[in-house]
Structure formats: C-alpha cells, structure tokens
Amino acid sequence: MNEPEFHCGFVAIVGRPNVGKSTLMNHLIGQKVSITSKKAQTTRHRVHGIHTEPTAQFIFVDTPGFQTFHRNALNDALNQSVRDTLSSVDCVLFVLEAKRLTDADREVIALLPKKVPVVLVVNKIDKAKDREELAAFIADCRQEFAFTDVEVVSAKHGQRLAELLDKVRPHLPESPPLYPEDMITDKSERFLATEIVREKLFRYLGEELPYAMNVEIELWEMEGEMRRIHIAVLVEKDSQKGILIGKGGEKLKKISTEARLDMEKLFDGKVFLRVFAKVKSGWADDVRFLKEFGL
Numbered sequence: 001m002n003e004p005e006f007h008c009g010f011v012a013i014v015g016r017p018n019v020g021k022s023t024l025m026n027h028l029i030g031q032k033v034s035i036t037s038k039k040a041q042t043t044r045h046r047v048h049g050i051h052t053e054p055t056a057q058f059i060f061v062d063t064p065g066f067q068t069f070h071r072n073a074l075n076d077a078l079n080q081s082v083r084d085t086l087s088s089v090d091c092v093l094f095v096l097e098a099k100r101l102t103d104a105d106r107e108v109i110a111l112l113p114k115k116v117p118v119v120l121v122v123n124k125i126d127k128a129k130d131r132e133e134l135a136a137f138i139a140d141c142r143q144e145f146a147f148t149d150v151e152v153v154s155a156k157h158g159q160r161l162a163e164l165l166d167k168v169r170p171h172l173p174e175s176p177p178l179y180p181e182d183m184i185t186d187k188s189e190r191f192l193a194t195e196i197v198r199e200k201l202f203r204y205l206g207e208e209l210p211y212a213m214n215v216e217i218e219l220w221e222m223e224g225e226m227r228r229i230h231i232a233v234l235v236e237k238d239s240q241k242g243i244l245i246g247k248g249g250e251k252l253k254k255i256s257t258e259a260r261l262d263m264e265k266l267f268d269g270k271v272f273l274r275v276f277a278k279v280k281s282g283w284a285d286d287v288r289f290l291k292e293f294g295l
C-alpha cells in the first residue's frame with residue numbers, strides 16, 4: 001500500500017496590533033509560547049509555532065504588528081520584515097477584529113501578497129454575535145482585497161479553529177514534515193526569557209512605555225540546575241530610565257520578580273534574574289544596531 005501523501009508548509013499570521021494574532025497562533029498550536037498582553041506590539045520577533053497532524057504539518061510564522069505613529073528606522077525594518085515574511089510563505093492568514101476595519105488594517109491590506117493565498121480571519125466573534133451584521137462586514141472586507149477564503153473565529157475561546165485549518169490545509173505543498181512531530185516551537189529559551197520581560201514591561205509601564213525600547217540578554221549561565229540571567233532594558237533617555245525603575249526601585253523590582261516566577265515555571269528550574277535599565281541614546285534609528293536583533 002502507498003504511504004499517504006504528507007503536506008507541510010509555512011503560514012504567516014498578519015494584522016494590525018491587538019487583533020489577536022498571538023492568541024490565534026497559541027491556540028492553533030495548542031500551547032502558550034508567545035506572550036500576549038493588552039498592549040500593542042508585544043511580538044517584535046518572527047517566531048514559529050508548529051501544528052502537526054497525521055498527514056500535514058503547519059509551520060506558523062507570527063509577524064510583528066504595524067506601527068503607524070512613529071516612523072523611524074525601527075518601524076521601517078519591522079515593515080520590511082513583514083513583507084519578506086509574506087512573500088516566502090505558502091498561505092497568509094490576515095486577521096481582523098469582527099466589525100472593525102480601520103485605517104491601520106488597510107495599511108496591512110496594502111502589503112498583502114498577490115501571488116500567495118490569503119485567508120481572511122475574522123476574529124473575536126464572541127464580541128459580535130449578530131450574523132447579518134457579520135455577513136455585511138465580511139462583504140465589505142471582500143471589497144478591499146481578493147481573499148482566497150474567509151473564516152470567522154474566536155481565537156481566545158478556541159472557536160472554529162479546526163474549520164480555519166481546513167481552509168489552510170489545501171495550500172500546503174506536498175513535502176515531508178520539516179520539524180519533529182512533538183516540536184511546537186523553535187524559539188529558544190533566551191528568546192522566551194526576553195518575551196517574558198517584555199510582557200511585564202507592557203503590563204507595568206502601560207502608556208508610559210516608550211515604543212523604542214528593547215530587551216537584551218547580557219548574561220546567561222547555567223550553575224548546576226540554576227539559570228543565572230542578566231537582562232538589560234534599553235531606553236532612549238534618562239527620564240525613561242527613571243520611569244522604568246519607579247519610586248524606590250519598586251517598579252523594576254516588581255517586573256523582575258514576576259518575570260523570574262514565570263521563567264521558573266516555563267524552564268522548570270530555579271532562576272536568578274537581574275533586570276536593569278540602560279540608556280542607549282538614539283538607538284531606534286541605528287539600523288546597524290537593529291541587525292543585532294535579527295530585524
């Protein structure tokens with residue numbers, strides 16, 4: 001008897017910040033690997049999540065959101081990285097929030113590829129239950145772009161995700177699996193550690209957080225079973241450093257403690273974590289520096 005055909009391919013998830021891309025990817029691969037928060041722009045790096053079935057493997061690429069307000073080298077680099085991602089995948093999932101089509105969404109639509117199938121994913125349908133309104137919304141969206149297919153989902157509640165996969169599967173080329181079956185992510189512990197710190201920064205600094213901020217690992221050592229980790233938070237100005245540290249160092253302490261607890265859970269071992277602020281003036285426009293981040 002012949003072996004059944006195997007299909008394997010890359011799927012990009014795009015959309016403006018906050019539409020639910022990370023939540024969607026986490027549910028599609030069945031485990032939390034990308035950090036979500038209420039603030040925009042938490043996933044700055046390209047990451048892979050993998051979903052393997054008996055005859056197919058979906059390799060998801062989570063792309064950064066778009067920043068429309070601060071135009072500098074950092075954002076140009078982010079947009080370029082989105083374009084590069086979209087031209088190199090087998091299928092694109094374009095995510096929208098149900099009944100919300102904004103100018104920021106249209107900016108993303110403008111970058112959708114013409115030669116790659118694009119499935120429109122209308123997310124957060126738990127917040128938009130009226131069927132007729134939803135149908136009218138989808139019809140409006142179809143005026144904006146020639147989507148290959150459409151699916152309505154609730155990423156957060158895991159609704160209609162199997163149906164969504166059914167619409168992606170036909171676009172995966174015939175190929176053996178590229179990753180081992182039990183692998184759900186190719187992100188390293190180091191990357192996950194910086195994502196955890198980034199999430200805490202968003203949570204505790206909120207609107208005060210400068211967008212041009214990054215997180216860098218300065219030290220990563222194993223001491224027996226314990227990980228010793230030093231993480232620098234790069235800010236542009238001394239004043240931002242002050243905001244980050246907080247009165248009597250309270251804020252940074254809280255960020256650091258919570259990040260450590262999350263890391264210990266994720267890595268299943270003891271962590272000694274030091275998080276500190278560092279001023280790197282004008283770094284957002286320094287493209288050479290960005291390259292060190294793989295952007």
Ligand SMILES: Nc1nc2c(ncn2[C@@H]2O[C@H](COP(=O)(O)OP(=O)(O)OP(=O)(O)O)[C@@H](O)[C@H]2O)c(=O)[nH]1
Nearest residue numbers: 017018019020021022023040041065124154155156
């Ligand atoms: N009600 C509802 N909320 C959702 C759903 N999916 C995601 N969210 C929420 O929307 C917010 C943003 O979700 P994320 O997954 O971080 O969004 P993102 O598009 O990855 O955002 P960026 O990383 O900023 O690009 C979070 O508070 C999620 O809990 C959904 O199906 N229903």
